[in-house]
Amino acid sequence: NAGVTQTPKFQVLKTGQSMTLQCAQDMNHNSMYWYRQDPGMGLRLIYYSASEGTTDKGEVPNGYNVSRLNKREFSLRLESAAPSQTSVYFCASSEWASWGETQYFGPGTRLLVL
Amino acid sequence: RKEVEQDPGPFNVPEGATVAFNCTYSNSASQSFFWYRQDCRKEPKLLMSVYSSGNEDGRFTAQLNRASQYISLLIRDSKLSDSATYLCVVSGGGADGLTFGKGTHLIIQP
Numbered sequence: 001n002a003g004v005t006q007t008p009k010f011q012v013l014k015t016g017q018s019m020t021l022q023c024a025q026d027m028n029h030n031s032m033y034w035y036r037q038d039p040g041m042g043l044r045l046i047y048y049s050a051s052e053g054t055t056d057k058g059e060v061p062n063g064y065n066v067s068r069l070n071k072r073e074f075s076l077r078l079e080s081a082a083p084s085q086t087s088v089y090f091c092a093s094s095e096w097a098s099w100g101e102t103q104y105f106g107p108g109t110r111l112l113v114l
Numbered sequence: 115r116k117e118v119e120q121d122p123g124p125f126n127v128p129e130g131a132t133v134a135f136n137c138t139y140s141n142s143a144s145q146s147f148f149w150y151r152q153d154c155r156k157e158p159k160l161l162m163s164v165y166s167s168g169n170e171d172g173r174f175t176a177q178l179n180r181a182s183q184y185i186s187l188l189i190r191d192s193k194l195s196d197s198a199t200y201l202c203v204v205s206g207g208g209a210d211g212l213t214f215g216k217g218t219h220l221i222i223q224p
Contacts, residue, residue, distance in 0.1 A: 100146025
């Protein structure tokens, strides 16, 4: 049981290049999320998917697109990377219980845009 | 806009001491509350949920004050391995998930 996996771990892009960050979970969770984390800014939600087939914008969606390919996989695409998108990107999936929601995070992708 | 506020620290604390920090949240409709821990260059991980009656897990005690809209975390007999950033997290119960504070950086010194 790998939990939440992300690829790649590190990436360097030039301004204007595109790339897709991959995320997969094997916990059979319905909800999945993409966050970015910048120094002094905390975790900010980019997009989320409450269930297979649905996606919604979070706090900072501009410059990104997502695809919920199936229940396991939720990808994040940067169509034309900008230096402002240099960040650490975390994918998460969540389960709900009587105490509320618990999110499980992947190890992150460190992206540098030059 | 939902907000969760924390003192960023750092809190420098000698090993064995007790340390406490709080966070406040703005959304009075928030339903669930958590503390996550994040080690340097790692992903956040759930430390503990925070229940209305308060709860304890070993050396860690979490309290919730709904009237004042704040959550606290107390760490007793602190260990070097407790050094990390502690994220206060609030859920409104909606599909858009959790709202994270920016974290409190804790450094336990030998």
